[in-house]
Structures are given as structure tokens and as C-alpha cells.
Amino acid sequence: MELDKEKIKNRFSEMNEALQEIRRLSHLPDNEFWSKKENMAAMKYYLLQTIEATGSVCAHIAAKKFNKGVSSFGECFEVLEKEGILEGNLSVRLKKMVKFRNKLIHRYWEIEDRNILEYARNDIGDFADFMKVVNKLF
Numbered sequence: 001m002e003l004d005k006e007k008i009k010n011r012f013s014e015m016n017e018a019l020q021e022i023r024r025l026s027h028l029p030d031n032e033f034w035s036k037k038e039n040m041a042a043m044k045y046y047l048l049q050t051i052e053a054t055g056s057v058c059a060h061i062a063a064k065k066f067n068k069g070v071s072s073f074g075e076c077f078e079v080l081e082k083e084g085i086l087e088g089n090l091s092v093r094l095k096k097m098v099k100f101r102n103k104l105i106h107r108y109w110e111i112e113d114r115n116i117l118e119y120a121r122n123d124i125g126d127f128a129d130f131m132k133v134v135n136k137l138f
Contacts, residue, residue, distance in 0.1 A: 001064040005138060008060065011053040012131055018046040018053075019127060026120040033117065040113050043120055044104055051101040054094070054130055061085065061134065073098045086133060093126045 025033065025043050033039050055073035062068045062079045070076040074095045081091035100119065103111050 001067065003061065003064050003137065008057055008134065011057045012134075015050050015053045015127055015131065018050045019124060021046045022050070022120050022124055026117060026124075040116065043116060047116070047120065048101060048104055050124075050127055051097055054127060055098065055101075057130075057134060058094075061137070065137070073101075085137070086130075090126065090129055090133070093123075094130060097123075097126060 022043065025039055025046075028039065051073075055076060058073060058076040058080060059070055062070050062076050066079060066083050068079050070079060077086060077091045077094045077098070080086040081088060086094070100111075104116075
């Protein structure tokens with residue numbers, strides 16, 4: 001089956017818009033960032049939006065390119081790694097991202113807000129790495 005390039009393009013557009021906001025928020029000086037609780041709420045939303053879009057693209061590729069259904073985003077990244085699309089290090093980082101997402105959604109009280117800001121400042125390059133890998137499929 002063929003990949004739906006338009007669907008992937010739309011998810012990447014959503015990701016890039018959210019990543020732009022994440023960068024904007026994460027570059028605020030600490031005192032300015034923490035002065036409004038809305039900044040953290042927006043950060044969480046944009047991170048979730050980006051992670052969801054990444055997982056959606058992954059699931060689409062697994063289904064259309066490899067005819068494999070997945071029950072979780074973590075499983076999806078494993079499929080792409082086994083099929084040679086993702087290198088192991090990126091797959092591990094993306095699976096950690098899914099765990100981070102799950103904590104944001106299901107156990108938000110277990111994540112310190114400072115760790116979320118730290119993640120946004122240091123680890124969002126994984127999204128760009130994923131998009132580069134996927135773009136090579138076309």
C-alpha cells in the first residue's frame with residue numbers, strides 16, 4: 001500500500017507549528033516563563049500535540065508500508081526500527097518520548113513542571129530527526 005503523503009504533510013505541519021511555539025516558550029527567561037501558569041499549560045499541550053502527530057505518522061507508515069497494525073506508539077517505533085526505517089538510538093529516544101506522553105496524560109502529578117521545561121529546552125530535536133527520516137521515504 002502507498003503512503004498518504006498529504007496526511008503525513010499535514011501532521012508535519014501541525015508538528016512544526018507546535019514546535020515553533022515550544023521553542024518560543026522554552027526560550028523565555030525563567031522568571032518570565034514561570035510568571036504565568038498558562039505558559040506551562042501551553043507547553044504541555046504543544047508537547048502532547050507534537051507527540052501525538054509523531055505517533056500518528058508512525059502508525060500510518062507501519063500500516064501502509066509494512067501492513068502492520070500497532071497497539072501503541074512505542075510498538076510502532078519498534079516496528080519501524082525492525083524494518084530499518086529508524087536507527088536504534090532514535091527509536092529508543094522516541095519510545096522514551098511516548099513514556100513521557102503517557103505520564104503527561106495519565107500521571108501528570110509524577111512529572112515536575114521543571115522537568116517538562118527541561119525536556120522542551122533539550123530534547124525536542126528528536127521530532128526533527130523523525131521528520132527527516134520519514135521524508136527520506138518519498
